[in-house]
Amino acid sequence: MTRQDNIIVREVTIDDLKYTQDAVTVVNSAYSTNEGWTSEHEFYEGDRAGPEEIENSIQENGISCRLFFAFDIIEEGKEKLIGTLRIDPPTSGLKGHGEVRLFSILPAYQSKGVGGRLVRFALARMQELGYTDCIMRVFETRTVLINWYKKMGFEENGERLEFHDQERLRVKGTTFITLQKTF
Template identity: 30%
Template sequence: MSTAAATPAPAPRPAPPAIREATPADVEGIVRVVNLAYRTQGGWTTEEHLVGGARTDAEDVRAAIADDTHLLLVAERDGALVGCCYTDRQGDSAELGLFAVDPTLQAGGVGGALMEEQARRRADEGLASLHLRVLESRPELQAWYARHGFVETGEVVPFAGDAADLKVPGLGMAVMVRALA
């Protein structure tokens, strides 16, 4: 008779989130998820130790929804908004931004699903690439983007928000790009 314990089966992976374009009714949920993901201590995407102030507000989100160069997607699970990201079309490329997942659901496939849906939709429009800016002191985020096809360009640009919010003066943002073709 064997005394070895049976290895438990791995937990089933949650179903992929439902992804759709954002509407004005989503504004408060988007603001909540983005600020939780970037400005609290929960989750691995937090910038709380590097940047102060709110990451976004309702006015910025409403403007993104109304702007026809932006594609703002939301992810839902069980009817709750759990993630978002937008792309801003710029010629034959689009900049990825406002990318956030509820910290309690990070590392569960929501972010990857949002990223791939943005890439698919922008490729279907004929765009050649996506690009993004990520804080240069966040190698774990750069590695995540690299696993999703982004390559570092070597370019570092100034912080995209209010420099007064930086807790690390002079912190820049590394530029990464992903070909869509």
């Protein structure tokens, strides 16, 4: 767990099932609305995550994935979920690699350092767990976001992939680039 000011970042526990709907709201407000600078609303239709995916991620934490939450401590004993980040084994199956998924910050907390804290915490935890590399996929047209990740030490590795759900794409032909950080 890391704490700075009134923000806490930590790995989830089974007790965090109570935050399932809050996590769905954080993810979908960050990705599926036009509220924040990380929105992907212009690229695809629909929500990014539902309660089942979040519940499964919490229940499977430490087994099939690692899920991290960021909280704003509103007052003693009262916290507000403001960020999520999940690490999955990559679809490519490369040993020692982990893939960032569900990285989202509530729009009201974007551009305030919360995302950087969450990423740095997850990367440190990955190193503790023996990962050698972290990858993430970003729509190639999201240059502002790609540049932010590059400031965090990620580099393009040359891999491009089609979006997995072509029917939801608003902009046909949009692809992902893969960014990678080696520890």
